Amino acid sequence: MANKTNDTVLRFMTCGSVDDGKSTLIGRMLFDTKTILTDTLNQIEKTSKKRGMTAVDLSLITDGLQAEREQGITIDVAYRYFSTGTRKYIIADAPGHEQYTRNMVTAASTAECAIILIDARKGILTQTKRHTYLSTLVGIKHILVAINKMDLIDFDEEQYKHIQDDYLTFFEAIKDQKTQVDFVPMSALEGDMIVERGNRLSWYNGPTLLEYLENLDVSDKNSMQELRLPVQFVCRPQESSNKALHDFRGFMGRIESGTLKVNDKIKVLPSGHHSEIKDMRIGDDFIQEGITDQSVTITLKDEIDISRGDMIVHEGDNIASTKDLTAMVCWLSETPLTVNRTYLMMHTARSSKAKITQIKHKIDVNTLREEFADKLNVNDIAEISFKLAQPLVIDTYEKNRVTGAFILVDESSLHTVAAGMVKSIDS
């Protein structure tokens, strides 16, 4: 086990409008933390030359697919890794184009922090607002606004402050109290305030971008303390040759919030059966206590019927399963939503058929205004009420980013068509 930041994993996303310097920033982080390897470097040197550039273009490091190379744009979420010794970082690199809102939501779904880039010459753009709104919508609690290309405005403190004020004014409008916002001035191209401080931003006393990440405390990433253990798999070896295993019934899943100890009294939902934890293990190692994010196998003192998709909670917990809920939904598919169709809702390890009872409204992500809607297209975000065929054990997304999240699957194409974040449980 680790303390708050030492030897932990931090997942963050980067977003910005096209040409704000996102690729250069990621390239710079990897380069300055010595994560870029010589053969990669040789290759991008060659490519830079081929494209007639004089210096090595660090943005090429994050350049992934052929189509992107041809079109010169990023079209899908890519994941990058670096490690500082203090932390392991997973970057979700989200593209900036409007038509790719769905990729932003995808990247944000697993991120604990968002770095939003702003071109210091341009200040706040519509895109900036959209990225900020989407980050808060998907439950990111830490936003770092990185004001880039400071070298092009002579590292001017006044202009930086001006952008910072503009941002905060607009952020007020989102009325989001859970998100902490910080700012850093920088030059991704020249490396100021990313890993090295440089000497041209001496008026800025805050942390560099990397220092910010190294010290970010996300141990509270799930604000919920209550135990949520969705059962993914039931292990019944039924080995007749081995007496100890003959009656073994192990319940396997990941603790999505809270902690669980041997002898704890638990309840299984939706059935409501009670029991106590007999033992807990990871593979062959027995443990006394399991913590959030840990994948465990438990056995119970009583023989009760449990199958995949059931949820284990503590006995005193008054959460119940529900068939009615309202959620913020981001439509991800090119095929629009058909209101009277039934979709498959996948939630933790359980799924249920779901009907749309009402599209309450759609949100214009540029103005944040609510609008009437009777259908949804790709990238639309709307508040929708659902009725389910099977009961699900759901928390609001605000309380729990795992048990408050779902995806919708089109049962004919089997594609993932929407992502949902539960706003309220309606029965």
Place this chain on the structure above:
Amino acid sequence: MVKVLSHLDWLESEAIHIMREVAGQCSNPVLLFSGGKDSLCLLRIAEKAFRPGRFPFPLMHVDTGHNYPEVIEFRDRKVAELGERLIVASVEESMSKGTVVLNSPNEPRNKYQSITLLEAIEENIFDCCIGGARRDEEKARAKERIMSFRDEFGQWDPKNQRPELWDLYNARVHKGENIRAFPISNWTEMDVWQYIARENLELPNIYFAHQRDIIKRNGSIVPVTEFTPARSDEKIENLTVRFRTVGDITCTAPVLSSADTVEKIILETASTIISERGETRLDDQMSEAAMEQRKKEGYF
């Protein structure tokens, strides 16, 4: 104080969660096992995910017939120790059936693994293959989903991937289509070595420094074997080397190294300046888009 998992515990737990989702959602999955270090990590994760039960899937090796004997021997011993079932899908069998046609007798067979794999998927009606690919290995992989959809021809369409959000994996497929699941997507080479050290995993001995006859060709080190003989004008040297990946002999090159323990390999990896695939996979160097192309065609 809130307790948090260390990075290895976190990665391990994520991988266990992914494997259990495969087991829970798919009706007939298989785990691809080559005897290499990444797939050995997968086996340990499967043990942690499913013991004391058996694995809810068989293991499968897509064998090109060009393997280091040590690796094959190790593979078979490991499978026996675990008491699990191994399927060997053989490229040479595809050759004798006529579905794999080599351009020249000594051509590297790596790319033909895709054909044999697809045949085995069809024959066994697998709906999911669990593989040990990592996103940090190669550019095209950085965008790969953890559960990656393949059509009837085993093709990957990078521009039309299923969105993947949170840890909610959609492994549903129609008959004939399948999912490739990558539980250690988020691991780097360093994570893999640290995990091997922590778990005390046994590896085929060619991963550790040993003496071997090699030749230096176009900046790469080529092992001298029956499938990769020296050309008449080349000088054979006997040097201390180790392999960073094991696979088909004709496209896996060793590196000069005296690291003969996992700890020394970790130290070397920490200071290494050349990425794993660039250095040791002779076939990826051909073109910048080589891997992406192969993946579109159904490679792992």
